[in-house]
Amino acid sequence: MMLFLPELTLLGAGLVIFFVSIRNAGSNTVKNIAITLGALIFGATLQGATQEGDLFYNSYRVDLFSQTFKILMGGALLVVLLFGSRLDSLKKEIHPEYYLCLFMSVLGLMMLVSSVELLAIFVALELSSFAVYIMVPMRDDSGRYRFQMEAGAKYLLFGVMATGFMLYGMSYYYGLTGSTRLDVLVLEIPTLLNQPVAVIATVLILCGFFYKLAIFPFHFWVPDVYEGAANETTSFIATVPKLAAVALLLRILTMIEGGGETMVNLLIVCSILSMFYGNLSALVQKDIKRMLGFSGIAHAGFVLLGLLVFHITGYAHALYYIAGYVVMNLACFLVICSVAAKGENVMIEDLTGLYKRSPFLAVTLLIGLFALAGIPPFVGFMGKFFILIDALRQDYLLLVVLAAINTAIAIYYYLSVVRVAFCSAENEQDPISTPAHMKMLSVFLMVVILGMGIFPSQFIHYAENTIQSIM
């Protein structure tokens, strides 16, 4: 019972919201209930921090690794609920449904990080994806009907295809080893990796998670979904699922320890292409959500760089990086959700004069973007730095130089957003009033961005222990 508490809480939260939706409560009540539930869920994940054990005939493992990711997801969920609480871009009637999908999606993601059996992984992934398939088109944006529908369709089609690939890969694994359990596979697969079929199987399985993490060439959905979905939905898609994707990639990659040359080369190519594609495309974006989407592709490439060193410190640094990425992204989306008064999409030029309208939000955006760009002393820099060290330790000098060049490219577009925010507008817009809880939230995010950057030691140590628990 205690082992399963975070998931049970989420399930309970879903039920509560479900009943609320039947009772036709006011949107304010729904909002308050959802935030309370979010806090409860976060509390439940914290409570589960030190839990350990197996469930469901050993297909579900609760260990430090899974619990750490659950805490991160719980925290990110709470933050998304808090700053997205206005839900301006959704019709009032469907607020409960939105929260229901949100909780179900997180439930799926939390189950995903605990699953140690291929079919359980598949089911959990589908649970989380289905909920998001519904959430993406949920948007009351009368004038631009097509966009969210296109986004929804794209997300669905690509998602289905990726899971199809994954399932196909899983079937190969089963054919090769006669088992779908990771603890059996972990013994068999490394010896099979010199056979093409095992490599193909692994690559196919990775496709599923590459899709979630938006790594080239599984990134096609990103810009349109980021743009088409409501701001609050995008904040969620851009953060929580990425955590789960990294968790699963870690599980798979620790399983194929060492990886074999073909595998590593493939990952290297994916990593480099993600970085270049993401950064170069982000340069020309006008919609800030699209820009963050493309930058997310580049960041995913960076995470992959940390993963493909196949070494515990590299894994720990990748975990640190993705956790930091989530916090930085949340800070940026907090600003986007606050600026978009009616839930509309925010163009970069709409941020003109933000500094005059709300110095507070402008500084939050500045720190969030500078951190994403990898400027010290923020967490983004430390994450990049650690990953570069790991890659150079494996003698990937060229890769490191390319990654460094990418960092330089990325600075340009992040900086141009900051520039616009600090420019004075031609026609002054109204000041944006930031409620107290939003101020506290953004101060909290800024402190985390700075604190994780200056004192990464504790976090890395914890991350190493976390990874140790699955190796």
Added chain:
Amino acid sequence: MDQLLTYPEFPHLLSILIFLPLAGVVPLLFVNNDLFSRNWTLVVTSIAALLSIGLITGFDTSTTRFQFAESHSWISSLNIHYQVGLDGISILLFLLTSFIMPFCVLASWSYIKTRIRTFMICLLVMETSMLGVFAALDFVLFYILWEAMLIPMYLLIGIWGGPRKIYASIKFFLYTLSGSVLLLVAIIWLYQENGFSFFIPEMMWGNYSFTAQILIFIAFFLAFAIKVPMFPFHTWLPAAHVEAPTAGSVILASVLLKMGTYGFLRFALPITPDAAIYLAQPVLWLSIAGIIYGGFTALAQNDMKKLIAYSSVGHMGFVTLGIFVFNIHGVEGAILQMINHGVTTGALFLCVGMIYERTHSRELLSATGVGKFMPIFVTFLAFFSLSAFGFPGTNGFVGEFMILVGTFQLDTALGKFPYLALAAIPGAILAAAYMLRMLQKVIWGGTNNPDQSWLKDLNIREIVTLAPFLFFVFWIGLDAKTFTNMMHTSVIGLLDQLHSHQQQALTAADLILR
């Protein structure tokens, strides 16, 4: 760790100095009062300046070791430490930084009218990172502070700057940051080679292969040459200078540019000695190009800030020239000239800021003839101009003279360049030309003099701001020995090690040329 020397009388002096300004930010976060912000920042920076006098009294000029050292574990998993210390090369720059800051606050007293609290916070954060850069002995610490200071500087230019402030701040940020990206890769490579240590003294003089040295030197060069800025990497500088508020210009000219040349001395020479010797010739010619180019361009400027900005390109050309002639006169002259440029150019920017506050223009034409109504101001300006073109008796003369002597003596294993010093001399003449042109316009003016009779001469605050700079102009000019003594041992140590590498560079060059 035997390169470190602690200071038992006051073990944490250096760290206190570095972090005092940052700690000074805390009250400002909670009190939003303009007068308090100004006074408080002045107090904090002044205390830091006074405390740093303790560094002079405690400094041992007879050793090349890093003094006032401290070392604490920071990120243990990667062997990253918080390590700081000063030697003869860095102490003067450290002192320059801490002395300049109170005057930056004074210069902004009435110049900055909006968001004063934020401005002061930026200044204080800036000071911590600048002091930290000169004291850092761990490469990660160095890099973090080196990059982190871009953020407050970006805000200083971007918020309180002139009409094209956004363009200037972006250009400044992008240039300097993209320059140092490869520096990071070089740092990580060195970390591997040195048994996973970021400790700078351990990285020095460690026999790396010649190819590796060349690559690292190129990474270093890009980062540092942009910061200096050397011709042709200088284009961010005039824009940044012109748009920055007075305090920003002073910090840029006095401290930020020195970080590039400091980088050459601290890293490029000791870590990649063979590559430095091998590639000295192009660097020297670039320096000469900078001197001549800076001089001619300054001559053509009608915006006083631009004029001084371009003159900085020329002056910093002298500094890199001095560093890359690899002899005692050249290097000591270069370090001295770094200090001189900090004092003189900082003061000149303060002067321009004072005119700007009165006339709201930096155009030479609109400042013509102010001398008649502002005699005290013009006196200051005249002395600083003399110092800027190296008039005997002022600090500029000593620095440039030493560098030129060093250049005449240039005699490296890879060749002699007897015409190099001759090529640099027109720079000194050009400097006289553009400075005197400015001075002539400001004092006597031209035919179309606007009515300037309403101009008020300097007030007490402004005199207090400028007087210490004048004091240093003459102190260094008449008694340079005091200053060179502080760096002498360290420079000798640096050059001795460098010369023992000459043969290796020669062999490598032979192999390549053959």
